Structure formats: C-alpha cells, structure tokens
Amino acid sequence: MARPHTVLAGGTDFYPARVGRAIEEDVLDIGAIGVLRGISSVSEGWRLGATTTWSELLEADLPPLFDGLKQAAREVGGRQIQNAGTLAGNVCNASPAADGVPCLLALEAEVELASRTATRRVPLGRFITGVRRTARAPDELVVAIHIPKPGHEARSAFLKLGARRYLVISIAMVAATLEIANGRVANARIAVGACSAVAQRLPALESALAGAPLDGRLADRIDPTHLAPLTPIDDVRGSADYRADSALVLLRRLLAGFAP
C-alpha cells in the first residue's frame, strides 16, 4: 500500500478507462479479501462490505429502507455489470452520474476508510468532493459503507431517466428516504444525481416534507425553488434546462409513488 497504486474491485470502471492501452500501473486487487465481503446487520445499522456487488445487494434480505437502493441496483448497466460492479467502486469512482450515490445520500451512508495505521468514517456527502474526486487518501481503502438505522419505520425509492432501456448513463436520477410515523413524514431525505458535479441533497424540500401526511398530495409540496442546489449542465445526453425540468418531474413522481 506504500507505493502509488490503483485499487481494483469489480473492474467495471477500471477497465473501460483503459481501452487500447497497456496497463502498466501497480494495481491492488481487493476482490479476494474476505473481510471486505458481504452485508451484515449490526446494532447501529447495516454494514455493506466494500466488495458487495449490485447483485449481492439485490439478493440480500433487507428491509424496505433499501428498496430505493435495490431499484438503483436493477438499473445499473446490465446483468453483467451488476454481477461484477461494487457499490464502493461506484462511490469511489465519483462519477456525477453514479446511480448509487443519490440513494446512499438519502440513506445517510457513511464511508469507512482504512489505511495501514488508522481507520475513519466519513459521511458520503463529504467523501465525494468533486467530479471523480474523493476525500480518500492514496494509502486508504474503502472497507465498507455503513447505513444507519433510521429512527422510525422507513421506506425509500429511486427513479432514473435515461435515453434507452438498459446500459444507460443517467440523464438525471432521484432518490428519497422517508421515515414515517403516525401516517406522516417524520423525516425526509431527498437527493438528486447527474444534475450537479456531485449528487445533492435538497434540504429545503426535505423540510417542506417534514410533517406532511403520507398521501397522494406529497408531491404538491415540491416547489421549483427547492431544486436550487442543482447546477445542471449541457452535454450529449441532455440540456441543462431539460435536466432541471426532468429532475422536478422525477421528484414529483417519486413522491407520488410513496402514497399508500
């Protein structure tokens, strides 16, 4: 770990970045490290080992809190990618369009990092610092992603917009976790991806939802100003205006979907 190296997990981001050229850098393959595997339930929540793949997540027996993340898992690439790609790789790769990130933000995920000498935990929102930039030091590994247990019964959901059915990079995607108490929203966490350099939570919308009855009118609480943290750009997949518009549409649909 002392020499400069690149970490290799599922390889689904690693190899596509190296088409048609020799791979000469030092590579640390973490695929076979036992302690990085698997999903476990611990007292304060859940631990997703770093090499947990999308498929393993889908097959795991998890509460409705994870439904959104599972929906994202189903929409990542195709089956091949889901079978190989890891959640931690998705987070470390720090693409603005990483489908796992908004879900994990809405789950208040923390990233556990370890070096030879120390371990630390960083909230995901502070871990990803920019386009393909993270707070990980070169000698650190992400060893797990932690999901805290919510205070109330909780449900989550995810919606993705892409220009074709499978294998598609998101134009925009939205994720929400709602904690529910007495038929009302006790706590809401909403995040939007692909509409800013790093996926963003929408605190104003979250406040507007707090206390709202869990019914078909949830989506009416959305105001376009709640999307102010987003800074969408134009690219080959869509215009900035379109992204902003679509994020709003997706959020409305996402919230409407929570109605019993």
Added chain:
Amino acid sequence: MKVAFTLNGAAAAWTGPPVTRLAAALRNDLGLTGTKIGCDAGDCGACTVLLDGRQVCACLVAIGQVEGRSVETVEGLAGADGTLALLQKSFLARGAAQCGICTPGMLMAAEELLRRVSRPDRRAIEDALGGVLCRCTGYTKIVDAVLSASVQMPTVTPEAGAAVGARMARVDGQAKVTGRDIFGADGIPPDALWIRVVRSPYDRSRFALGDLAPLRRRLAAVLTASDVPFNGFGIYPEIKDQPVLADGIVRYRGEAVLALVGTRAYVLAVRDDEVPIVWTAEPPVIGIDAATAADAPLVQADRPKNLLLDGGVRHGDAAAAFTGCAAVAEGVFETAFVEHAYIEPEAGWAERVGDRIEIHVTTQTPYMDRDEIANVMRLKPESVRIVPTACGGGFGGKLDLSIQPLVAIAAWLLKRPVACVYTRPESMAATTKRHPARISAKFGCDAQGKLVACDVSATFDTGAYASWGPTVANRVPVHAMGPYAVPHVQTWGEAFFTNGPPAGAFRGFGVPQAAIAHEAMMDELADKLGIDSAGLAQCLDALRPGWQRAHAEAAAFNAKGGVKRRGVGIGCMWYGIGNTSMSNPSRIRVGLSPAGTLTLYNGAVDIGQGSNTILTQIAADALGLPAAQFTLVAGDTDLTADAGKTSASRQTFVSGKAAEKAGLDLRQQILRLANAGPGAVLSLRDTRLSVRDGAEVRVLDLSTAGTLIGEGTFDPPTTPLDADGQGIPYATYAFAAQMAEVEVDTELGTVKVLRIVAAHDVGKAINPTLVEGQIEGGIAQGLGLALMEEFLPGRTENLHDYLIPTVGDVPEIECILIEDREPLGPSGAKGVGEPGLVPTAPAILGAVHHATGVRAHRVPLLPHRLRGAIVSLRGTRA
C-alpha cells in the same frame, strides 16, 4: 502470476500479469476465440461469459480474480460429442444469429437465466439480455429463441426443388452458435506483428513528424505516408482522395497518421506523447453551413466551394404546378452523423506469400478491396488475394478500406504476418458514417389527395473524403419523391466536404434521410385535407386493418388523460435495388467434383444478412438437388468469381440471379451428359449422380465424368440518366410500408415504441426467416436513427455515449411479407437488406406527431429535444 481455475468444466491454468483481462487471456492464450471483443469496455456484452454461473463481461474481469473459480464460455455449451445444446439449436432454427458476433454473448447471458428459470417470460429475458447489444437482428428472433428454448423446432431440410421459400437454418449457422466462426480478429497467427495506428486528435491540422529513429529502434517499423506506394484510395476510380497515412495535413479527427508495427505488447505500450508529432491546428470546417459559407476554407485544396458533386431529377414543371395545388406542405429536415456500430470492429491480418500479398479481413467487398490494395501498393490485382473472414456486421461501413492497406504494406515490407484490430473508439472515430443531411421538401396535391408536384433539395455533409458521397448524392434525387406517382418533380442532391468524418455507405445510401422528409410531407398534406394518411399511399392494404385498430386503441388511451400520450404513424418507401444506372454484375459458379462434392463458389460476402444460405437455396432448386448437399466456398478472391459488393440490397437479386443461372447451367450439362429431358429428376449419392427421366434412370459416375462447373452471370439492366435525371436507374424496386405505435411521456420527452407492423414487398421470400430478420434488424436501426443515434466526433466515440437500441428498446414487430413477383429476379425475388430501415424513422416520427403534435425537424429526437418542442408547442413549461 499463475492462475488456476476451471474452464468449461476442466482444470485450466494461465500464467501472466493478473490484471490481464479474462477476455484477452481466453482469446490470446487459451485458444478460445468464441468469446468476442466488441468494445473492451463493458458496453456491448459480446464477451459475456459465466463466472461461477453468473454472467460477466470477460473484458472487465481481471484474470487474477478467477483463481479457484469456474469460467464457462460458449465453447462449453455443446456436448463433448459436439451435440448442440437446446438453446443453441433454438438460436439456429429461429434465425437468432445473423452475423453471429453477438451470439456467444447472447447465448451465455441466456444460459445464466435458463439455469435459474426454465421457462422465463419476455420481461425476464429482456432483463437477462439487456447487457448484450445486437446490431443485426432487432432482437426479435433472439428473444423468441430464448422464450422457446425448451421446445425443439424440427430441422427444416427441404427436398430437391423445395428449398426456395423454406425456413432453412443458415448454412453457416452451426459455427456461429458454437463460437467456432472465425471473424477478423479470431484467426490471427500467433507470430503476427501488430499495428497500432496513431491518429489525429484534431479535426483539421497541419503536422510535422519529428525524429522517429528512437521509436523505430524499439519497434519493427514505423510507417508514414512515404511508405505508401500510391497514397490515395476511394470508392470511385477517379476520386482516390483519402490517404492511407496522412501527409502533413489531417482533415478529420481520427485520421490515420502513423502506423506503429511491433509485437502486440510493445505497440500498446507506446504512449501517444512518445510519438513526435508537432501539430498546427487550424479552424475546422464543421457542418454544411460552414462548408458553404462564402469565405469557407477548402477542405481539399482542389475542390472549389468544398463541393463534391450535385445533380437532380426534373420532370414536368414543378414550380408552375404548385400554383394549382389544393394543398401544399413544406419543411426542412436535418439528420446527424450516424455510426454503423457493428459489434465487430475492423480487424484482420496480412501475409506476404512470395510475390503476392494475402489479406484476411472482415469486409463487405473482397474484389473492390483487391483492386484497391493493388492500386495502393502498385501491384497487379492478381498479386493480391483477399480472404474474407466471417464479418461481424457491416451495414455499409465495411465497404471502405480500413486496416487492409496498413497490414498489407507492413507485411509486404517486413515479410512477416502483420495484424491490426481497431479498438472501439478507433473504429468509431476513423471509419465512415451515415451522411448528415439537410432536406428541404415541398409537396403539393389536388383536393382528392393526388400528388401533383414536389420539389426536394437534399444537402449532404460528406465529411473529409468522398467515399460513397457520390452514390448518396445520386441516389437520393431519384428517390426523394417517395414511392408515389408525381407528375411534376424537381429534386436536387448535393454533397459538400467538411472536416467531419468521411460519410460513406450506410444501409440505404441517403434514402432513409430523404424518407423522413417525404413522409412528413405526406402526413401534413393528409392533415391539411383532413384525410387519413394511409389513403395516400399504395401498397398499404396489408396495414389497413391494423391501422384502424391502432388508431382506436390510441384514442381510447389518450381519452383517459394523463401525461402519456399514444400515437400511430406510417412510413412508406421505395428502394431501387443495385447500383444507380451503373453496371454491377455478379458471377457465381456451382461445381460438381469427381468426388461427388457439390460446391457453391460464392464471391458474395455474407455479412450476416444470409446470402450464403439464400444463394444455396436458389442454386439448389435451379439445379434440382437438395440444398443440404451443397458445400460452400465463400468470398476468397482466389477461389470465387466476382459477385460484387454486399451493398445496395443487391445480393439476393443480382447474385441470386447469377446463382440461379449457374445452377441451371450445371443442370443443362448434366442433362446433356445423361441425354435426359428438362423434367428429369436428379439425385446424388457419393460419386453416383442418377438422372431419372420418366421411367428411365441413368447413372453418371462422377469419378470418371471430370469436374462439372456451371456458371451464371447477371447484371441488372439499367440505362444512364440524362441531364434531367430521366432513364432507368434500377432494374427493380422494393416497396414497403410500416406502421409504428408509440407512447410519449410528454413531461420527460421520452418515446417508447410499442409496436411496429412492417409490410414489405420482397418479390419472393427465398427464406422467410432470413427476410424477417433483415426487416427486424432494419427496424431497430431505424428506431435508433429516429430516437437516439448521433455521432459527435470526440464526444460519442464509444458505445455508452453513442447509444444504439438494446433489447428493451425494440418493440414487438409484426412482419407481413408481400410476394409480388419480380420477373427478372431469381424465383421472383428482389432485395430486402436496406428497405427494412427506410420507413421506420418516418413511421415513428409520424406517430410522435400524432401523439403530441410535434413534427420532428431534427433527428435523433432525443428526449430533451422532444420535451423542448412540446414545451414550445404548448407555449408554457407546464
């Protein structure tokens, strides 16, 4: 590092760097080339294998990670004795493999599913196959093959005289479903040197080469323009404008500048910044407007006004006739560069054999390749041999030279086999595209809806070099009025050079772009007159009942309100088969050897469309022996005669006719030897050919009869066009109409195509399964053209930014085959290769218009464009 694992059930070991891609280890070291590489980036799924029973992309798996695990590849599907698995049989019988390059990946993805769920539904199949792209089939027959994998279909082995019209499995299909077919990158000799091409990062630049000596010391050779004996190639004999290696100036991003030749690992390890090139970039000419601006810099110095060529068709007096029309519609339509995106990138290798050069390559046109290489290398055509490998999709993109001159020159100079395999980004950047078009159309009709006049002008961006630009600019004016009788016609086609990628041949040669315009005009005229657009066209009877049902269903759906709206659209087309007013002969031979081997010597390359099978069926019936008795020698320029290029939908009609004549010729010879009448019945057993004429049976002993060869040639009769574009440009035309039903999410601007009904007049369906396969595959490409495909140099040079339809995007397709016999064609057949694609985009765009009121004037109609148009139509952002 040594890696031990289980490979197709047996212990295997591999030694090397653990970060090596599993796909590379399988193919290069373990001899299993059934696992294909289409992108090396996870985007195409051609490399799909099972790892511990789960499908993964072998191009994304580090071989170090398979230690102790189980890897299964396509080679492991069949039984040890070679018996095909049910799934393989199903693919074969149902026509699920066309070119076959995606087939191994499809099979493995399906295998994963079928082990978990023995009778999966369509939805589960789509989820399982969503990660494997197919550019040929439109997925319909693949999904069918998986749906009914457990139900064995009887093998169709037609009797003598009954091959034409039979749903025979492809004659070359067995190799495709077992991974044994040898594509361009599969048969490279282990000792071959490797070429990596250094390409221009600029759209337009001058450049100077620095000192290449240090590189040359590390490599076997560094080829530059000065190594090319005649440094120009191009489709037309008088336009050899594209250099094999650029000489001081590059005209598009991706243009070849240098060829590094050495061992594979060595050339891949050379970093671009180690190649001493000093670039002086210049402002590029991008797009038609830039090329036609008054002060536009010239792309090619000797091409004034950047004009490649122009011309048109005139009949009657269109300008005057418009004044008397009851309704007139006008519009301008724009299309983008479209990439062929065959799943097999350009690949092949060459070897010098004495004073000849032999090139094994994935190509659509062996004889043109032969002559072009001879020209570039200053050799006689007889000194060049082209051996086509299996071709993993072409669609027009493998009609131009790619790797051929580079491997040939290097192998010639170094006297060693030399190979080259394009990477996906390289394939996308360097090779030809569909022409972007701007089409101004104006159509007028009388009060009954009868067309009176049309004026269509099509301007094409032909990119940096001519390629097939003249073919496109010539074909479009002839087709631009659509498949309608219009008394007063004025059409024009013109093509301009730009600093874009060379635009060449792509399924339809410009006609798909023109169809978008003429069909939008038909819709608008029908709207203006308040008549049903299905009433405007002929040849639509087959669609009429479906049209009424679809309209009723869409109306019922829309009546419910909501953000989703449904619509129905129709697209019609005609398409001239073969070259436009130019000779394009084919010659086919059928041989019967003293050993009793019956061989079709077929120079027509099967690029997946099925010509090997179609020609066998035709020749078999003409001769009067069962198709199953034929063996095939295909493509090799030393062993077959010139059957022209696989383009312009011509192989069934032109080469098919030649095959029919060859079969008849051989039959005549046999009948003469046996002194039998025309109705005699033949049968062949080993070296004994028996000829039964009524009650009399004569047996010819072939071992003493000498080799019998039947030969047939056919060149479709056409005439040159006069100054007004009048004459006989084609000997026959295909006609088609398609209906699309779509659902538009008006808030997001996304379009889901729900269903397509395609009615095609094919003359005679020689093999209905293959014909449907062409139509379904064409529809998938038409859908891509309408909704998602746009090549932007430097930005969409991979298969995740450049989107082609996946299995989840192509709807249910119903094919209706209409057999209106073409008297000239073999058994009445004409072509179908391109027609499948032409009406699809117009039908989808018409349906979107019906659903939303938005008329698309620019394709692809990406979600943000459609959403923008819906917003401006409604005048609000609601």
